Amino acid sequence: MFSGWSWAVHCLYLFLNICSFEVSGGLVQSCGHIIPESPVLALGSNFTALCILNESCLDFGNIYASQIIWKMKNKVIPKEQYREINRTVSSVTFNDTSSLASPLTCNVLADGQIEQNIYGISVTVGLPPEKPKNLSCIVYLSPKVEWYMNCTWNPGRHTFLDTRFRLKYMWPRETFPDCIPEYVNNSCTISDVQFFVNLEVWVEAANALGKAESDHLVFDPIEIVKPPPPRNLSVNSGILPTVLKLSWENQISTVVMELKFNIRYRISSDTNWMEVPPEDTASPRTSFSIQGLRPYTEYVFSIRCMKEDGVGFWSDWSEEQIGVTTEDKPSKGPTIWRTIDVSPSPAFWIVRLMWKALEPFEANGVILQYEVTIRAKPPLSHPPSRYNVTTTSLTLKLPNGTYEVTVVAHNRVGASPPSVLLIPSSNSKAPVKNIRTLPKDGKLWVGWTAPNNVLKYVIEWCLMSNSSDCITEWQTEPGNIQGTYLKGDIKPFKCYLITVYPLFADGQGSGQSVKAYLQQGRPSKGPTVQTKKVGKAEAVLTWNHLTVDEQNGFIRSYTILYKTVDGNETAVSVDPSKTEYTLSSLTSDTLYTVRMMAYTDAGGRSGPDFTFTTQKFGRGEIEAIVVPVCLAFLLIVLLGVLFCFNKRDLIKKHIWPNVPDPSKSNIAQWSPQVPAKHDFSSKDQMYPEGSFTDVSVVEIEADDKKSFSEQDLKPFDLLKKEKSTSEGHSSGIGGSSCMSSPRQSVSDSDEGETTQNTSSTVQYSTVVLNGYRDQTPVQVFSRSESTQPLLDSEERLEDHAGGSDSTTQRQHYFKQHCGQDETKTERPFFERAKQIISANEEDLAGFAQLQISGQSSQPLGFELEENTQEAALPDVLQTSSEGQTVRPETVEGNIPSVDEMPKSYLPQTVRQGGYMPQ
């Protein structure tokens, strides 16, 4: 505890000794110092600093030079750079001052642990100034008419130090105050410059590391003057239309210097300057007349000056001034050309004379009018006609012949030389040959092979377009050339029709034309291809040529590209003159996609896709198949007919056997009477009278059904029992294509054990109670085609007095259920059907007996012969459709009683041999 307190006191003592060595005045005296104090060092040089400890510190703090630690910006400097000179002095050395950073401090480790700062210095590193270079001076005249001199120089590299530049100047025997730049280090301006005395000028640069001087310049300031440009430039028109006079004021007195001048001028619409020869303006002056100008032309002038002897600088160009020369008469006549259209009258021409407006340099003024003179040549003898027009064309109707047309342009000053055009009656002279074009330098060049003695050429051209008429432009060329550029706005991708006419002194040659493009491009669209005709293996394609607006160049070729859905594309090249092409070797019944590309020299473009399907059969193939088939069919039919005709007796025997007349049957004689009130018209047709003679028909009057009691049904029970023992009974009536089963009634009663099924199968027959004709009504089973419940039939019978209506309805109902036979058939029924078949076979035996006796009806016999098996199904199926058709309560009431039908025949169990009357 005591030692710790002692150590703290010792540290405090040391601190006070090191850092707070108090001296008089209350200032804190450092325990040492560094030499040099805040040095300015050259960048890259070596540097050594010394830290010198005070002796007093040695005594009180036991601090020695060996304890000194050098730090640079709080970073300890490696001890390798230290050197202990003696017990109070330590040095640190830097080989390159670029690594120095401020502050550089001298520190000690008191007691080997506590680091205390002794002293610190700030080090400034920089470069000495370089010698200023490229010193140059120019003397100007200020707006206050005071001469001042501006000198500039290159200050050299950056020194990282505060470097002062001074522009020094002196006369040989008189010095002047230095010119000190403000805000810059590379220029300075001296006022009150005096001429005619040599002035010595130089620049001095100085900073903490040194001083440098530029080379000394000695000159008379008058030699480096850049004078102000002449002012108040004015332009006056001279007497001549080609002369303008310039006047100006010089801003420099001739006492100071004499001046020479440069004058430049240009046409206002031109950007290129022309210059008056310098020797013409090399002497002092304040005016100058410029000659050789164009009449009636606006010029722009500018002037500059410099010391007459050429020593010094040119002034800036003065402000531009505009002057206009006066008018002169036109220098040449307008170039003239014509077009000749056919007149409605064959003896006349419609001549349209055209001439080009003179260029400004040719017109030399404002053209007021054109005077056109037309002279007819022999054999015509018309007097010359004159026209004064202000436009550049004139259309005349002239008799066919040779004419000389003269055009003269007039302005305010005078008339132009005449322009003459000979219009011969025919272009009988030699034309140019081998006309050709060539795009060149963005212009279209046209060349030709010239005939002899050509006076000049006229080149016509027009832009070909579908959307506008061909507006003719033209130009004339001298007769000694064989090619020229078209002087007009020739556009790329446009087709031009160029025609060259040679003009001779006594006539002209016919025009030769050529089409040309300045630049070709790809067509703007491709041809739209269509099929004209499609066959099995070939297709005829057609298309229209692209319009000239769409071509963008010469169409060099067409390419037809076609392919199947999954096949490779095939290309066919087609001559550009064609509009039709036949694709061959195609696959039949195949979808093809075809498109067409049009190519110019610059490329091609495709048209829209078109699809077509080749035919399945070739031409005549269908006919080749159908005709033989038809012929074969007809032959078969014919053979069949012949066969049938030959075998007609046999066929009739099997299909339409002779049916005995029922009226002659014994039964007919036995039957009391024929029911009168029934309308058997339809049945009569189907079953002609007498056709039922071999059939026992039981007809039950619907009105009587209600009176049937259950007791009355007993005989049916008996029937059932009989049926169960002798199935296969069939009335034979109603056998139809709908497979109504003659066994139906039997199986119904057999299956249902109730009258439900019976009622639902009443369609089996209709019991006709009426007598036949005047005979006592007999019980006749008339086949009912209705499957409706009996109640319905009853009600309808009540509603309709005639039984034919109800019969019709029942027919519908029956037919509806015919269609359900197959779907509703169940196995037990089929089993029974088989039984029925056997029964029917037995019936056939009986039927045969009936036929022998001549009592079998024709339809009945036919059906039995063909559908003996199927005929039983509908009735069977009808029984199975209980849910749909059976109405027990109704059936119960409708069961007819045999006892109550004494005058009718009840269906009996058919035994072999037919029905048995009761």
Place this chain on the structure above:
Amino acid sequence: MAAADTPSATLRHHDLCSRGIRLARKMRSDVTDLLDIYVERQGLDASISVAAVDGVPTAAVERWAEQTGTQRLLDNLAAYRAFRTLLAQMLEEQRELLGDTDAELGPALAAMLLQVSAFVYHLEELLELESRGAPAEEGSEPPAPPRLSLFEQKLRGLRVLRELAQWAVRSVRDLRQLSKHGPGSGAALGLPESQ
């Protein structure tokens, strides 16, 4: 004299004469303008007649054509040294009177003083080429001018400028003479140099 015979000395002499003439012309032009400014600023009448003032060299001289080149140079040098002193005195008086507020007369006087100094340099150089050397100025301090009233100062200043204008014309003529005869022409005239 040897130096005056060399081609470079001849060229130098010609150059000095040429530029001296142009400087004298410019002084003549500028002093004319300065006189207008001075009369205006000092409130004087331009037509006022001022008698000769002591210390102001007079351009008029008898038998001017008979003067040697050196004599001409010496006369000019003496005159312009005197003008230099007088102009410096005028500039000082002007500053005392108007301060730096006058932005026209003061700078014009200063510019004229510079031109006079430049012309003195030309004359001294020409005398050097004459192998004569420029005489030293009389004393380090010019004799103190008598204390004048303000009006007298203005009149004296007017007289100085007028005489300077006359001297500028004379100097042009003198230098033309010198330029015609080249360096050393003073002896060729046969006139005693002591004159």
